[in-house]
Amino acid sequence: MKSIKVGLLGIGTVGSGTFNVLKRNQQEIAARAGRGIEITMVADLNTERAKELTNNEVEVVSDANLVVNNPDIDIVIELIGGYGIAKDLVLKAIANGKHVVTANKALIATHGNEIFKAAQEKNVMVAFEAAVAGGIPIIKALREGLTANSIEWIAGIINGTTNFILSEMRDKGLDFDIVLKEAQRLGYAEADPTFDIEGVDAAHKLTIMASIAFGIPVQFDKAHVEGITKLQATDIRYAEQLGYRIKLLGITKRTDAGIELRVHPTLIPASRLIANVEGAMNAVLVRGDAVGETLYYGKGAGAEPTASAVIADLVDITRLATADPEHRVPHLAFQPDAMADTKILPMAEITTSYYLRMHVTDQAGVLADVTRILADSSISIDAMLQKEPADGETQTDIIMLTHKTQEKNVETAIAKIENLATVVGKVTKIRLEELN
């Protein structure tokens, strides 16, 4: 049978990984797919480097439009990134009747609804396994493997760069900026690394998983996004003393009131497997009503781990290209006419536990004042740590872990605590999940 012809847009970190793995495992991949899969055309602004990376074996152009408009190309892989030119090229490829594979979570999380609608109208597939947790087949698991379940919640370490930064800072005492530079050198970080450190990249991935899990349109604009830049080493240490690790988690949960969709630093019990996911590794914990908890672990970034997912999508498309479109797996797992418009909850309405750290003047009655304020907001305390003031100091830290409560209660209590004359500065609040 004639091989499938693939056009590659962008041969950077993931693009070169994809080219190399596809070439190295060519025969095995063809044996699985039922026919050969061949990259025949590459577009990259840096044509010289592209020619070098492809050993002058394929046609290299600088204008990506030449690929999406080429009638010989069956599948377009978009690995340029961003929402500008990438969106334009993906929509053009679809309009030209080509299937699309992309690793671009920013694009899918912000324009996925429009892209899937266009693809459905043209009977083509848009596959995006690499967009969430890189090489971990989490899209496949959520869309197909767990299809019998009503998904209750997902909690994941889904940004390799920030997990790498947190691990290196904790274990080696290295500086934030130095570790970030290393993550960039290793090809983990986004073109704009603020997307990583401010939680945006994780929120893109979480948005996509939430849609597949709960049958809702992608709604990145409703996600709560908080990164690791304000996290202090003091809190990482106190959390450890209380038996917790701090991770940047993406959490999405179905509740009676609506869906929680949030990315923020989170305390998790140190004894949980996911708390021990270190370096650039990713892990996604999914709880389904039938299966219970399942955990997916692996490399979420890097050239070949991400290529693994890109090529898995190429094989899926190759196998399904001739199937009746009605029998393909829907883009977001649910049939388009069965999508729900369930409300995404504002942060004030989410329910979780909290780590609160306050810097106080060490005098009688402080603790009583703080606990009274918490009790007035119906917040009960689960654990507490009060440090002795250092020699010669009159101020110290009090750390409290609360039981579950609504975020708005905590915000009200924090405002009152910060007004106490004995409390110095702001109260640090980090959310805490027992993950059970």
Ligand SMILES: NC(=O)C1=CN([C@@H]2O[C@H](COP(=O)(O)OP(=O)(O)OC[C@H]3O[C@@H](n4cnc5c(N)ncnc54)[C@H](O)[C@@H]3O)[C@@H](O)[C@H]2O)C=CC1
């Ligand atoms: N690096 C990683 O570990 C992962 C990256 N991704 C996603 O994969 C995509 C690609 O990421 P990387 O390979 O890291 O980026 P990269 O920056 O290494 O590669 C992008 C390539 O696109 C080329 N390019 C830029 N504008 C172009 C244009 N108008 N026409 C043709 N080529 C153009 C650049 O010259 C570069 O070679 C992004 O969407 C990223 O979010 C997803 C998972 C992991």
Ligand SMILES: N[C@@H](CC=O)C(=O)O
């Ligand atoms: N920048 C991302 C790359 C993969 O999606 C990360 O660090 O996880």
Ligand code: NA
């Ligand atoms: Na994946």
